[in-house]
Amino acid sequence: MAVYTDVSDLALRDFLADYGLGKLLAYKGIAEGVENSNYLLHVEAGFFILTLYEKRVNADDLPFFLGLMEHLSARGLVCPQPVKTREGSLFKPLAGRPAAIVTFLEGVSTRAPLVAHCAALGTALAELHRAGTDFPLERANSLSISGWPPLLMQARDRADSVEPGLAAFLAAELAALEELWPRNLPRGVIHADLFPDNVLFLGDKVSGLIDFYFACTDFLAYDLAVCLNAWCFEPDFSYNVTKGKALIDAYQRARPLTPLEIIALPILARGAALRFTLTRLVDWLNVPPGALVKPKDPREYVRRLRFHQQATSPGDLGLAF
Ligand SMILES: Nc1ncnc2c1ncn2[C@@H]1O[C@H](COP(=O)(O)OP(=O)(O)O)[C@@H](O)[C@H]1O
Numbered sequence: 154m155a156v157y158t159d160v161s162d163l164a165l166r167d168f169l170a171d172y173g174l175g176k177l178l179a180y181k182g183i184a185e186g187v188e189n190s191n192y193l194l195h196v197e198a199g200f201f202i203l204t205l206y207e208k209r210v211n212a213d214d215l216p217f218f219l220g221l222m223e224h225l226s227a228r229g230l231v232c233p234q235p236v237k238t239r240e241g242s243l244f245k246p247l248a249g250r251p252a253a254i255v256t257f258l259e260g261v262s263t264r265a266p267l268v269a270h271c272a273a274l275g276t277a278l279a280e281l282h283r284a285g286t287d288f289p290l291e292r293a294n295s296l297s298i299s300g301w302p303p304l305l306m307q308a309r310d311r312a313d314s315v316e317p318g319l320a321a322f323l324a325a326e327l328a329a330l331e332e333l334w335p336r337n338l339p340r341g342v343i344h345a346d347l348f349p350d351n352v353l354f355l356g357d358k359v360s361g362l363i364d365f366y367f368a369c370t371d372f373l374a375y376d377l378a379v380c381l382n383a384w385c386f387e388p389d390f391s392y393n394v395t396k397g398k399a400l401i402d403a404y405q406r407a408r409p410l411t412p413l414e415i416i417a418l419p420i421l422a423r424g425a426a427l428r429f430t431l432t433r434l435v436d437w438l439n440v441p442p443g444a445l446v447k448p449k450d451p452r453e454y455v456r457r458l459r460f461h462q463q464a465t466s467p468g469d470l471g472l473a474f
């Protein structure tokens with residue numbers, strides 16, 4: 154359960170007094186998620202999500218994240234809508250954290266995506282990229298290649314306790330990717346964490362995208378690479394090329410990749426695997442005392458990284474070219 158910060162009913166009632174949502178009827182911590190503290194709120198106006206932003210979210214970035222959700226919603230993408238206070242603020246402090254209320258979306262995330270889910274995701278991702286083209290704010294990706302060495306530094310001394318030889322393996326990967334990382338690809342707003350737990354479905358149809366708190370301005374094809382890693386590997390860590398092809402083909406029907414993006418995709422997928430290995434490793438080694446959270450296993454991403462060292466052709470990922 155991801156609840157790092159406890160919220161008392163007294164503090165919550167006081168917080169809610171600035172919103173026009175009526176009286177608090179019930180609230181409870183949400184079991185899923187690892188980054189922030191989330192509560193389901195039941196107030197007279199209905200159901201909402203209360204998020205308290207934890208260590209990886211800088212309050213200066215909240216206008217980007219919350220403004221992006223407003224922007225995407227206005228362009229027809231189903232994502233949470235931030236609720237403003239009576240004075241028009243998108244967020245304010247609660248229990249020592251910046252906190253915001255967003256609308257509750259219906260739908261269920263899938264733990265075992267099928268080919269049809271991957272195809273639906275590909276369409277939704279391309280729609281997100283298209284809807285983001287005229288978003289006026291920019292935010293650098295703090296977890297792209299220049300953000301990886303500090304993560305490795307934090308984890309290096311204890312990495313081998315997770316898997317023997319891991320520290321040296323990750324240092325070598327980092328050095329290789331610094332050489333290979335592309336420089337000039339189409340850029341725009343990306344979600345950067347569109348894992349299955351952040352996509353809600355009703356049947357085979359996407360009913361909403363959530364959790365925009367890693368969103369940033371970066372290579373659009375990097376977002377596709379993140380999704381291929383998160384959606385197209387089987388529990389035995391084999392890559393399912395049929396799922397990869399379904400995801401990529403659906404994406405390309407709405408936003409065709411450029412030749413440079415196609416060539417770069419295997420390296421982007423390798424980099425995306427390193428990024429999630431590193432953040433998971435840091436979190437695995439540093440669970441805050443008292444936090445109700447189940448950290449994610451970094452070894453799942455080490456396995457993906459090893460796959461991408463071998464899978465160097467776009468065709469290995471399901472891309473026809
Ligand atoms: N707007 C929303 N509508 C419905 N459920 C949501 C919404 N936002 C979050 N949730 C629920 O809360 C969980 C954790 O949210 P998430 O934003 O992924 O947290 P974290 O940033 O900590 O990873 C989600 O998996 C989902 O079950």
Ligand SMILES: N[C@@H](CCOP(=O)(O)O)C(=O)O
Pocket residue numbers: 185186187188346348350351364429432433449
């Ligand atoms: N998706 C990341 C962790 C971030 O968790 P989320 O609940 O915000 O998606 C991972 O799997 O490492």
